[in-house]
Amino acid sequence: MDETALDALIDTGTALLGIEMKPEWRQAVRMHLAISLGHAATVLELRLDDHLDPAPVFRA
Numbered sequence: 305m306d307e308t309a310l311d312a313l314i315d316t317g318t319a320l321l322g323i324e325m326k327p328e329w330r331q332a333v334r335m336h337l338a339i340s341l342g343h344a345a346t347v348l349e350l351r352l353d354d355h356l357d358p359a360p361v362f363r364a
Contacts, residue, residue: 305341310334 314333318325325333 305338307334310337313337 311330311334314325314330314337317323
């Protein structure tokens with residue numbers, strides 16, 4: 305994802321959440337967002353076989 309797309313996500317997200325984005329924060333937020341999206345893409349690439357069951361959910 306290029307910087308323009310990341311900036312659009314940052315601008316939209318901060319506006320929706322009502323978070324102030326100071327200009328000096330933008331580069332660090334952009335970097336962390338790119339890293340997080342990269343990790344998400346790695347997880348989404350993993351294909352599980354159909355015979356695998358999801359982990360059980362325990363409720364208290």
